Amino acid sequence: MFTFRIKLIIAIALFFIQLFPAVAAVQVNINVEQPEHHIAIVELKFDQVSASKVDFYLPTWRTGRYETLNLANGIRQFVAKDGQGNVLSWHKTDKNTWQVEGTLHKKITLTYQVYANQLAKRTRHIDDSHAFIDSSAVVLYSKVSRAEQHIVQLLVPKSWRSFSGLETGENSHQFIASNYDQLVDSPIESGINEHHEFSVENRLYELVIWGEGNYDSTKMLKDLQVLVKQSKHIWQGYPFKRYVFMVHATSGARGATEHVNSTIIQRSRFKFSARKDYLSFIAVAAHEFVHTWNVKQYRPQGIVPYDYQQENYSNLLWLVEGSTSYLQYQLLLRGNLMTTDEFFSALAKRITAHRHKPGKEKQSVAQASFDAWISEGGDYGNNHSVNIYAEGFLASWLLDFDILTKTELSKSYRNAHNQLYQQHRLPNSYNEEDVLSILKGVTGDDYHEWWQENIQGTTTIDFPLLLAKAGLEMTYANGVKDKKSKQTKVWTGLKVNVENHDVIVSSVEKDSPAWQAGITTEDIIVAIDGLRLADNELENRLKDFKSKQIITISYFRRDQLKTARVKLAAIAENKLKIMPVEKASVRQKAFFRAWTGVDFPEEK
Incomplete structure (x- = not known):
């Protein structure tokens, strides 16, 4: 009788195991115990595979940067073993693919060294004070393991603290990703850092700062709390419960990258305290926060799903980047994080740059989107090309004013982005026809002709006419009293x-x-x-x-x-300025408020 019960229990257990099989997981162990030499030892443990040979890949680019990178150049001392510790043969088939043989029905363990000294590229950087890990530059994957859960365990100095947008595991240095895509879109910052938390509308936010500099973390926290509240003016709903702002106050590196529920912002350590420097920082924070919706939740066809092994082409990268640059000011103005004068100054710089960019006559913003992977800066970029950020900003501005005009100020470009979020959230994507359909739904008008002229074509922008709608004008004044002078x-x-x-x-x-x-x-x-x-x-x-x-x-x-x-x-002689007209009409003031969310600035 006892034996029968044991057999019955085992049978029931086997039944439930078959009914609810264990979730396959990849164990990722990253040892950075001796960080002063920029080296980590990575160990990857994969569950039993069902193929006689497996290709393991490292991405050729990372999310948020549309450029092929040599991410595999830091990997050395690659070893593959089975579950019994037997060494398996392998060879490289290209610069970032390792093919391991003799893997049928075996668990696989890969071990390799990573040299991490690419701070400016925001991919991987290890030194005696921290480790910044974007897993696209550190962790290999296979076609099967890409969909599997990844459990990351860091082995770091005792004084270090580790943070990520990923879920924390059994200890403070362990993180869990539901799949590889989430892993590579959730960087990890571990080291000697400053850490803060705050809550807004039942959502947890964290600020992690690595490095010394002239920043005021108290002010940063206060302003970030205001910033994150402003998204409601664009989107209905949040795609996250927790968000992490990571800041590097360092030397020789600058820039920022958006991630699925976090961002990494790099700035010179002494570029925080002056007003223009701090405004630049909070504007970058706004830009990356906008990306949490625009590209991390709704993404154009061609980059859904990400193909990590080659370029991902789309004619709509201007909407991904340029619109984000445009919408960041919605957050800053509505949160009173920048003044209208500061907004006018930023707008004037963009107009001046556009006017001195001959490339605008040779390349459309749609073409620039497709060619973003091979874009060039400098002399060639200025004279023969356009930039998806700068020209995408202007295209977004044109769209916004057109929508405001056609809907009698009842709708704006913000409504179009909210519809993209509501209708085309991942794993879905959107294409040009989807955007045109949304624009028609918002305004009631067909936008095919407008699109052909302004997005597919190289149209000339009438800035004075555009600004006049909102009660603004362009001047080269030396002072307010002499607004019309043009030395x-x-x-x-x-x-x-x-x-x-x-x-x-x-x-x-x-x-x-x-x-x-x-x-x-x-x-x-x-x-x-x-x-x-x-x-x-x-x-x-x-x-x-x-x-x-x-x-x-x-x-x-x-x-x-x-x-x-x-x-x-x-x-x-003087820089271009944007100023309120002397006697703005009621209509112009209403247009300005519908556009910016703040009252029209009355002339002093």
């Missing part, structure tokens, strides 16, 4: 860098005086009108001349001395 200064179209006392041309604007004279990048300017040019003297020397005057510029090209005659032109 000029001479202009060559040259941009230069000074390196080891050499004045080196970094960019020449297309059709500018210097362009017409044949001067190009990497020319080394040595003299103007026969007199030597010293470090950082170019701008001051040009003040001695007038518009339409011809000067002779001497320069070295390929170590040969050459000269060029440059006929100077004129541009406004």
